[in-house]
Amino acid sequence: MKVTVNTLHKKARDGEKVVMLTCYDASFAQxxxxxxxxxxxxxxxxxxxLQGADSTLPVTLDEMVYHTRLVARGAKNALVLADLPFGSYQESREQAFASAARLxxxxxxxxxxxGGAYMAETTRFLVERGIPVxxxxxxxxxxVNTMGGYRVQGKTDEDAARLLDDAKALADAGASLVLMECMPxxxxxxxxxxxxxxxxxxxAGLDVSGQVLVVYDMLGIYPGKKAKFVKDFMAGADSIAGAIKAYADAVRAKTFPAAEHIFS
Incomplete structure (x- = not known):
């Protein structure tokens, strides 16, 4: 059955975890x-x-359009969610709409x-024009450059209050989902x-509506030190398909993330 925004909201209301993974091509999508x-x-x-850059900043809108097209060809039922890359939406609401329309x-x-509450008006602008956000x-x-690196956010009372306000503002503006990364x-x-x-x-812990991981991380393909929140689901699996199913089952069974993957 085709997954829609309404499907995701119903799963959350029913207490069923939403399973998300990154995907970049048709084969993995299938x-x-x-x-x-x-x-x-x-x-x-x-x-x-994929590209070997040290951050996401060099990724272009043309590249995102290309990979979105590939994933959409392989996906039959899953909802396809595409990132707006750096520099493609921050300048104006109109720029954001033009970029989102291409995706x-x-x-x-x-x-x-x-982004936080300052992206609320852009979010509203897109939603009002038929683009779920x-x-x-x-x-x-x-x-990453203004944050001083890849650090856990929301550890102080002030930062926690700001992030809570951000989430409220974005949801009130019409966002369909709120993704939280590296938070207590x-x-x-x-x-x-x-x-x-x-x-x-x-x-971001277990008490959320669903989980996402970078697919290469959950398959044990990552350079350097493994991030705290990552689990290698390829360990013990007999195939990539088996590892992906093990991840989906663990998310739905609420056994992932476990205590060792969580920031306090």
Whole structure:
């Protein structure tokens, strides 16, 4: 059955976890689709995991359109969510719409943008024009230079309050999902209980509406040190399809993330 925004909201209301993975091509899209992954995120993380860059900043809109088209060809039932890359939406609401329209025309069903309450008006502008939006708060990789690196966000009371306000503003502006990256589990729980839309966590604890990982990370393909929130699901699996199904099953069974993957 085709996954839609309404499907995701119903899953959250019913207490069923939403399963999301990054995806960059048609072959992986087909495997994930058959494994029952709900959302395929065409992430600008392709800059680091596919292109070998040290951040997501060099990824262009043309590249995102290309990979979105590939994923859309392989996905039969999953919802395709595509990242708006750095520099393609921050200048104006009109720029954001033009960029998002290209991703939707390539086959995306929703776009994701990074940023806090200051992106609320852009979110509203897109939603009012027929483009569903996933908000992304917490660690926002496109802002890595202003954040001083890849660090857990929301650890102080002031920062936690700001992130909670960000989530509220973006949900009120019409965001269909709120993705939270590298945040204390307790803060992510508070956000989930506060906003009226599903929340997706990556390094944000168990008390969210769903989980996402970079597919290369959950297959054990990553350079250097493994991030705290990552689990290698390829270990013990007999195939990539088996590893992806094990991830989906663990998310739905609420056994992933476990205590060792969570920030306090």
């Amino acid at each position: 495997v994930m689709d058959e494994a029952g992954v709900d959302v395929l995120l065409v992430g600008d993380s392709l800059g680091t995991v 939707m025309q390539a086959g995306a069903h929703m776009v994701k943008l990074e 996933c908000a992304h708060i917490g660690l926002t990789p496109q802002s 589990a307790e803060l992510a729980r508070r956000v989930t209980e506060t906003v009226s839309v599903p929340t997706i966590g990556i390094g």
